[in-house]
Amino acid sequence: MKPELHVFKIGGGIIDNEPDLQEFIRLFAEISGPKILVHGGGKGASEMMKHLGIAPQMVNGRRITDAATLELVTMFYAGKTNKHIVVALQSYGVNALGVSGADGNVIQAVKRPVREIDYGFVGDLSEASVNTDLIHQFLTLGLTPVFCPINHDGHGQLLNTNADTIAASVAKALSKQYAVALHFCFEKRGVLTDVNDDASIIASITLADYASLKESGIIADGMLPKLENAFDALQFGVEKVIIEHALHINDQLKTTVCLN
Numbered sequence: 166m167k168p169e170l171h172v173f174k175i176g177g178g179i180i181d182n183e184p185d186l187q188e189f190i191r192l193f194a195e196i197s198g199p200k201i202l203v204h205g206g207g208k209g210a211s212e213m214m215k216h217l218g219i220a221p222q223m224v225n226g227r228r229i230t231d232a233a234t235l236e237l238v239t240m241f242y243a244g245k246t247n248k249h250i251v252v253a254l255q256s257y258g259v260n261a262l263g264v265s266g267a268d269g270n271v272i273q274a275v276k277r278p279v280r281e282i283d284y285g286f287v288g289d290l291s292e293a294s295v296n297t298d299l300i301h302q303f304l305t306l307g308l309t310p311v312f313c314p315i316n317h318d319g320h321g322q323l324l325n326t327n328a329d330t331i332a333a334s335v336a337k338a339l340s341k342q343y344a345v346a347l348h349f350c351f352e353k354r355g356v357l358t359d360v361n362d363d364a365s366i367i368a369s370i371t372l373a374d375y376a377s378l379k380e381s382g383i384i385a386d387g388m389l390p391k392l393e394n395a396f397d398a399l400q401f402g403v404e405k406v407i408i409e410h411a412l413h414i415n416d417q418l419k420t421t422v423c424l425n
C-alpha cells in the first residue's frame with residue numbers, strides 16, 4: 166500500500182489575514198505524516214503593485230506577467246511570503262523548507278506560448294516538470310517542502326505559475342509513490358451554491374455538476390481554475406481532492422471533488 170501524503174494549498178485570502186494564516190499554520194502543524202504546502206498570494210501581490218502604480222492584469226485567473234511584474238512577484242512570493250510562512254511553520258515545530266522551482270531544480274516550467282493572449286513570463290507545468298525524487302528525499306528527511314508560485318525554465322528564466330496549478334501538478338506527480346490527498350484551502354467552506362452563504366456547501370461535486378454550475382454562473386472567477394485543476398488531478402491518479410475552509414480543515418463540512 167502507498168503511504169499517505171497530504172498536499173495543501175493556501176491562497177491570498179488567507180495569507181493576507183495574519184490571524185487566519187497563523188491559525189491555519191497551527192492546524193497544518195498538527196497533521197501527522199508527510200505533507201507539503203503550496204502557497205499563492207495573488208491578492209497581496211496585486212495590492213503591492215497598485216501601491217507602486219502598476220495596474221495588475223488578470224486573464225482567466227492568470228496574471229499577465231511582464232518583466233517588471235515578474236521582479237515584483239518574485240520578491241513578494243519567493244521572498245516575503247515564502248519566508249513568512251516558513252518561519253511561522255518553524256515556530257510550530259514543522260521543519261519547513263521553502264523552495265521556488267529553481268531551488269534544487271525541483272520544478273521546471275515552460276513559458277506559456279503566445280496564442281490569443283501573451284501572458285508574458287508565465288510558466289506551464291506538466292507531470293514531468295516535477296522532480297519527484299528530490300521531493301521524496303525531502304519528505305524522507307522529515308522536511309516539509311513549502312512551494313512558492315515561482316518556477317524556472319532551466320535556461321535562466323524565472324516564471325510565474327498559478328499556485329493551484331502547482332499544487333495539482335505536485336500532487337499528480339507524487340501520486341505514483343503516495344496515496345495523495347489534495348486540499349485546496351481558502352476563506353469559504355467549500356464550493357457554494359450561493360457564494361455569500363457558507364451554509365450552501367455542495368458536499369460533493371462531479372464533472373457533470375461542474376459543467377452545469379459553470380453554465381449557470383454559480384461557479385465563477387478563481388473557483389474555475391481551482392476545479393479544473395481538481396478534476397485534472399483526479400484524472401491523473403490523485404486519490405482525493407477536497408475544497409475547504411483553511412480554518413476548518415478538521416470539520417466535516419467541505420466539498421469533495423469526484424469525477425462521477
Ligand SMILES: Nc1ncnc2c1ncn2[C@@H]1O[C@H](COP(=O)(O)OP(=O)(O)O)[C@@H](O)[C@H]1O
Nearest residue numbers: 176177178351355356357383384385386387388
Ligand atoms: N460557487 C463558488 N463557491 C465558492 N467560491 C466561489 C464560487 N464561485 C466563485 N467563487 C470565488 O472563488 C474564490 C476562490 O478563488 P481564488 O480567489 O482564486 O482563491 P485563492 O484564495 O485560493 O486564491 C472565492 O473567494 C469566491 O469569491
Ligand SMILES: CC(=O)N[C@@H](CCC(=O)OP(=O)(O)O)C(=O)O
Nearest residue numbers: 176177205206207227228327328
Ligand atoms: C500566473 C499566475 O497567475 N500566478 C499567480 C501566482 C499566485 C497565486 O496563484 O495566488 P493565489 O493562489 O492566492 O491566487 C499570480 O501571480 O497571481
